[in-house]
Amino acid sequence: MSTIGKALSLLDSASRLDKEAGLTDIARLCGLDKATARRFLVELEKHGFVEQDPETRKYRIGSAPVRLARIREARYPFLRVAVPFIKALAEASTETVHLSEFSGRRLSTIHVEDSRRAHRVNVEVGTLLPLHATASGLAYLAFCPPDEIDAALSRPLERITEYTIVEPAMVRGLLDETVARGFSINHQGIEAGVVSTAAPIRAPGGHPIGCVAIAAPIVRADQAEVMKFGAQVAAAARAITEKYYGSEKPMGTSTQIRRTG
Amino acid sequence: MSTIGKALSLLDSASRLDKEAGLTDIARLCGLDKATARRFLVELEKHGFVEQDPETRKYRIGSAPVRLARIREARYPFLRVAVPFIKALAEASTETVHLSEFSGRRLSTIHVEDSRRAHRVNVEVGTLLPLHATASGLAYLAFCPPDEIDAALSRPLERITEYTIVEPAMVRGLLDETVARGFSINHQGIEAGVVSTAAPIRAPGGHPIGCVAIAAPIVRADQAEVMKFGAQVAAAARAITEKYYGSEKPMGTSTQIRRTG
DNA sequence: GCATATGGTTCAATAGTTGAACCAGTGCTT
DNA sequence: AAGCACTGGTTCAACTATTGAACCATATGC
Structure with a gap:
């Protein structure tokens, strides 16, 4: 599978969690190495698809999907x-x-x-x-x-x-x-x-x-x-x-x- | 920039267009090769982030962001x-x-x-x-x-x-x-x-x-x-x-x- | 019929990705 | 307070996925 696919799968998996999750949990859930998972998360964060709580360091879905969803829904x-x-x-x-x-x-x-x-x-x-x-x-x-x-x-x-x-x-x-x-x-x-x-x-x-x-x-x-x-x-x-x-x-x-x- | 970043930038660029766009236009807009743009689009499509109109072959934002947005909004x-x-x-x-x-x-x-x-x-x-x-x-x-x-x-x-x-x-x-x-x-x-x-x-x-x-x-x-x-x-x-x-x-x-x- | 678009495909060269091992910090146990 | 078991985060050589020029097929316009 391509890198993009893996990153989007990570996003998908993370979205299915009931709550915010930490790096190790996300990596384990997706069967990815911690380093890889982190690189994906950082990259996704740069584009607003996930965001990291500055205090708990946990990750959650970002607001970029909201923007895209709005555009799609408008169209x-x-x-x-x-x-x-x-x-x-x-x-x-x-x-x-x-x-x-x-x-x-x-x-x-x-x-x-x-x-x-x-x-x-x-x-x-x-x-x-x-x-x-x-x-x-x-x-x-x-x-x-x-x-x-x-x-x-x-x-x-x-x-x-x-x-x-x-x-x-x-x-x-x-x-x-x-x-x-x-x-x-x-x-x-x-x-x-x-x-x-x-x-x-x-x-x-x-x-x-x-x-x-x-x-x-x-x-x-x-x-x-x-x-x-x-x-x-x-x-x-x-x-x-x-x-x-x-x-x-x-x-x-x-x-x-x-x-x- | 990482592959993921490029793919998400493509998605971002495509979302800023007023209407659906074809492969060549999207590639040009993002400064990517046609082949690369296509691979990204295919990968994004697999995960529902874009979808291709079967008739016009043009691409538009998919419904995956809507799902993610809903989850984020709910939380x-x-x-x-x-x-x-x-x-x-x-x-x-x-x-x-x-x-x-x-x-x-x-x-x-x-x-x-x-x-x-x-x-x-x-x-x-x-x-x-x-x-x-x-x-x-x-x-x-x-x-x-x-x-x-x-x-x-x-x-x-x-x-x-x-x-x-x-x-x-x-x-x-x-x-x-x-x-x-x-x-x-x-x-x-x-x-x-x-x-x-x-x-x-x-x-x-x-x-x-x-x-x-x-x-x-x-x-x-x-x-x-x-x-x-x-x-x-x-x-x-x-x-x-x-x-x-x-x-x-x-x-x-x-x-x-x-x-x- | 030729020119020029389009979307889509190929594959050798190459550049980005990978992950074991690492560091540092925190909280619990002894 | 030292030891342990977690955590998030970083490094870099080995390696594998990505790249893009050139390609094909088709559609539209002159």
């Missing part, structure tokens, strides 16, 4: 466009709704509207979503080109709960169902007692950029309710796509992506 | 803390108020509340603020340690308007006045007909992290008014500092980094 206001729809969906479904975005080879949560109910599913912003074990991941993958699906399923799939589906062939079955339905269903694959549905937001080329998902406690998610949630997420994803990419809809909704059986 | 909600004060100040002063943050060796605008008046000063989010020719820059520099001031004034200072002060000795004079007053005054140094005042928000160590500034048309900025703006800006900066660092900054009493033993 590509995905969140600004999507959030009203997420809010409306949370209102309509009375369940927790979240929005994810594919970035840096990972699908991560970028916005959450919590259900107002006392018994609800809680999702944290920033959470990474495994592609095989979440509704969002399945919805994303289902509309990816075959080589990306192959790549995603070629690695060993983690069994997160006793319900997690880890056999590639079975996951492919779920993807086919997802394409046929227009939304995915994840039955307790990421957390016991939680059922989710999700639908992708797709760029004009057809490739998904992220997903809308509803997560509900299993006691409130019978067959009929899940289908209702599915229809709602699919509608929300369509609405966001339309607003985000203008009048132009995803091209070749049925012909663009060919999946192998 | 260090500078903007969230500061914006209400900026809004209140805009209301009270009836002039355009903006907030800047020092990042990656530059001071850049991160929030603006425009005046409601027809005749007003317009400031864009993302604008970089020269340290010698803006109220924010002077307020920032004035409270920096001497070596940083020396470094900033050792480079040639750009004459932006006919009023811009470019003699290091005179700039030092302004800095001294700023420290004495608690806020800076910039008289048409960045744009003719505009007078600004600014005050720094300072970290517990004393180092400024950014500034609050009011910018007004010169016709509404007589001596008395400017002093009033200055007092307001200083008060806002103090209030933000207190809120930001106030209750919960101190040394981590409860949580320690876990170490493997």
Whole structure:
């Protein structure tokens, strides 16, 4: 891997920590030498991507990403466009709704509207979503080109709960169902007692950029309710796509992506 | 310069462009070879820091910075803390108020509340603020340690308007006045007909992290008014500092980094 | 059809990166 | 107070990743 890649991986790893970390911890976490980690951190600091607390000497994410994010959001206001729809969906479904975005080879949560109910599913912003074990991941993958699906399923799939589906062939079955339905269903694959549905937001080329998902406690998610949630997420994803990419809809909704059986 | 530094500079340069750019343009802008620029872009793309439009082949800022920014903001909600004060100040002063943050060796605008008046000063989010020719820059520099001031004034200072002060000795004079007053005054140094005042928000160590500034048309900025703006800006900066660092900054009493033993 | 753009690729020469071993400081134990 | 076990930070010869001129393929304009 290139130096740049390693440095950005370090940044990525450091960002996943719950709190600020010291040099030794960061180096250990990334499997890098202390000297190397430090050189990266110094270089990242020069450009504002990390900053070091002068007192504790610990490192944290800097403000350069904030500046870049602002510029991107100003030009590509995905969140600004999507959030009203997420809010409306949370209102309509009375369940927790979240929005994810594919970035840096990972699908991560970028916005959450919590259900107002006392018994609800809680999702944290920033959470990474495994592609095989979440509704969002399945919805994303289902509309990816075959080589990306192959790549995603070629690695060993983690069994997160006793319900997690880890056999590639079975996951492919779920993807086919997802394409046929227009939304995915994840039955307790990421957390016991939680059922989710999700639908992708797709760029004009057809490739998904992220997903809308509803997560509900299993006691409130019978067959009929899940289908209702599915229809709602699919509608929300369509609405966001339309607003985000203008009048132009995803091209070749049925012909663009060919999946192998 | 290290490879990482060059790649981050490329990202920085690309972010300053008004629109998406092609490979050749980016390479030229950064003074890099086309092959090198491309390798950087590919690497940055792998990690989501840039993305390439599949149709136009042009590059734009990716979504990884958005994720990092979210994490930083969640942990260090500078903007969230500061914006209400900026809004209140805009209301009270009836002039355009903006907030800047020092990042990656530059001071850049991160929030603006425009005046409601027809005749007003317009400031864009993302604008970089020269340290010698803006109220924010002077307020920032004035409270920096001497070596940083020396470094900033050792480079040639750009004459932006006919009023811009470019003699290091005179700039030092302004800095001294700023420290004495608690806020800076910039008289048409960045744009003719505009007078600004600014005050720094300072970290517990004393180092400024950014500034609050009011910018007004010169016709509404007589001596008395400017002093009033200055007092307001200083008060806002103090209030933000207190809120930001106030209750919960101190040394981590409860949580320690876990170490493997 | 030629000229001149563009994005993208190659590979030998080279320049930047690496990491074990080092120093210095801090806080805990004895 | 000496010893220990951490910490962050630095050094420099060995080495490996980076560099960029020249290359290809394609697209647009005259």
